[in-house]
Amino acid sequence: MITKYLTLLTISLLLTPAVNTVPNDVMGDFLVVYKDVVELGRLGIDVSGLVSKLSVALDLISDGSPDSLSKAESLINDVRSEVYRLKSEANYYVMYRSLYKYSIIAVLALIPLATYYLLPRIYLIIWFRLRRRWVVKYGRT
């Protein structure tokens, strides 16, 4: 009987470190993915969905139960795959964003010039159109 208990105790002691390493592994995976998400966030990419998922994963890791850790691992894997996809599109996104930004700046810079050249002409066209039915009469009224 005592031998059985001792065997069980030995097995449980041997298993304890293995169980304790799981949260650390999950947390390590979490930190790696978190670093990538921060990088994407710094580039101006919308990572709100990824942050929400990581927040849920963090709560599950804090819970610490095997079921929660498994769910957290699954969520982290989801985020990881999404991060890979976003990373591959990041350069294109940054280029597109810069192009869009500087196009807007160019348009804004052209507004005073456009106003200078077009405003008198447009004003004149409208002025004549509004008066096209006017009849010019010569002589005293």
Next chain:
Amino acid sequence: MDVLDEEVFAVIIALAIVGSALGIAQLLRPEVTEPFVAIGLLSSDCRIGDYPKEVFEGEDVRLCIYLYNHLGHPQLMMVKYKLGSRDTLPTNTSGSPEETIKTFKFILNHGSNITKPVSVPIPTGEGLVGKDVALIFELWLYDEGLGDWVYSGRWVHLYVKVREGPIP
């Protein structure tokens, strides 16, 4: 005949130049000019005020923590709960020397906040009964470059008087 008055035209051009310059300045300025994080302590109903003044030894005190991220990127944050006194409060540059009793981790996107109920223990058998103690909540940020937690310089604390625990 002048169709468009010269002075009116000059004013319109001036307005166009000023508007254009302001628009360009708005686009060129950095999105976050002053990055910061904030921490707040709220009552158990997650409201300002109505904080506990007395707590029992061994009790789990229920409070709410408010966090805000304005760093320009997502941030992993940790709130460290410590028990201290007037002499062991944190400063803007260093955390309290007291031992961390409990930690709470959060991740927040830029511009977002969170208000989360937390439960913090009052330890027993540490000679706290009858004393005024400070429940200290320090905000630490994870520096992904260093791979370590860094004290943000932000903290909140609440003074409470510890009473002997009620007999069960």
